[in-house]
Amino acid sequence: MKSGLPAGMRCAAVLSFDVDGESGMLQADPKNKDRMSVMSWARYGPKTGMPRILDMLKAKEVKATFFVPGYTAELYPDLIKRIAEEGHELGAHGYLHEPVSTLDPIEEEVALVKTCTILEQITGRKPVGYRAPLWEVNPGSAALLARHGLLYDSSLMDDDKPYILPTEAGNLVEVPVHWTNDDWEQFAFLYEPPMGSGVIETCEKAFQLWREEFDGMYRYGGAFVLTMHPELIGRPARVMMLERLIDYMRSHAGVWLTTCEEIASYCAANQTVASTKA
Numbered sequence: 327m328k329s330g331l332p333a334g335m336r337c338a339a340v341l342s343f344d345v346d347g348e349s350g351m352l353q354a355d356p357k358n359k360d361r362m363s364v365m366s367w368a369r370y371g372p373k374t375g376m377p378r379i380l381d382m383l384k385a386k387e388v389k390a391t392f393f394v395p396g397y398t399a400e401l402y403p404d405l406i407k408r409i410a411e412e413g414h415e416l417g418a419h420g421y422l423h424e425p426v427s428t429l430d431p432i433e434e435e436v437a438l439v440k441t442c443t444i445l446e447q448i449t450g451r452k453p454v455g456y457r458a459p460l461w462e463v464n465p466g467s468a469a470l471l472a473r474h475g476l477l478y479d480s481s482l483m484d485d486d487k488p489y490i491l492p493t494e495a496g497n498l499v500e501v502p503v504h505w506t507n508d509d510w511e512q513f514a515f516l517y518e519p520p521m522g523s524g525v526i527e528t529c530e531k532a533f534q535l536w537r538e539e540f541d542g543m544y545r546y547g548g549a550f551v552l553t554m555h556p557e558l559i560g561r562p563a564r565v566m567m568l569e570r571l572i573d574y575m576r577s578h579a580g581v582w583l584t585t586c587e588e589i590a591s592y593c594a595a596n597q598t599v600a601s602t603k604a
C-alpha cells in the first residue's frame with residue numbers, strides 16, 4: 327500500500343489537460359479581447375486542438391482528465407458535452423482562470439461554485455476534482471474544496487504520488503503535479519504579451535523529457551501526471567508525439583493509465599493520513 331497503487335501496479339499515469347481557451351488571456355488583460363491574433367492563439371485549443379486530442383484518445387482507448395474554467399465551458403458547451411460523453415473526467419479550473427492568490431476567500435468560493443455549477447448544468451455531474459489556475463493555491467483553498475464536497479486537488483508539488491491532505495472541513499486528496507511534466511514550459515510562446523518560457527522546443531525534446539520522468543516513476547512507484555494545454559499539445563506533430571508516449575507507457579507491464587479521479591478515489595479508499603508519512 328506504500329506506493330498507493332492497486333496490487334500488481336508499478337506506477338500510475340494520467341494525461342491531464344487544462345482547457346484554458348481564451349480565459350487565460352482575458353484574465354491577464356481584458357484588453358486582449360480586441361487583439362485578434364493573440365485571441366486566436368488561445369482559441370486554437372478548444373477550436374482545433376481539442377477535437378484532434380479527443381479523436382486520438384478515443385482511438386487509443388485512453389480516458390483522460392480535463393480541467394476547465396467556467397468561462398470556457400460557457401463558450402464551448404458542445405465540447406464539454408463531448409468530453410463527458412466520451413467517458414473522460416471534467417474538473418474545475420477557476421471561472422476566468424483567476425490566480426486565487428489575487429482573490430479573497432469569498433471571491434475564491436464564488437469562482438469555485440460558479441464553475442462547478444456550470445459544469446454540472448452541461449454534463450449532469452458535479453466535478454470532484456480541482457486544479458488551481460497557475461497552480462496558485464491559498465492556505466484556505468484545500469478546506470474550501472473539502473467543504474464543497476470535492477474529492478481532490480491537483481496543484482501541489484511535494485510528492486510523487488497522491489496523498490491525503492487533512493483539512494478543517496475533512497480530508498482532501500492531493501494529486502501532485504510538477505513543472506517538468508507541463509507542456510507550457512516546452513511549447514508556450516507569444517511574442518507580445520510575452521508568454522511561456524520564450525522557447526519552442528521540438529517534440530523530440532519533450533518526448534525525451536517526459537519519457538525520462540515516466541521511467542523514474544516506473545522505477546520508484548508514483549503517479550506520472552502530465553499537464554497539457556490543448557492550444558499547445560493539440561498541434562498535429564505534438565498529438566503524434568503524445569500518441570507515441572502512450573505507446574511507450576503501455577509497453578511496460580503494470581502501468582495504471584487512468585484519470586485523476588480514479589487515482590484520487592483509490593487513495594481516499596486505501597490510504598490513511600499516517601501512511602503518507604511512511
Ligand SMILES: [Zn+2]
Nearest residue numbers: 344346459460
Ligand atoms: Zn490553466
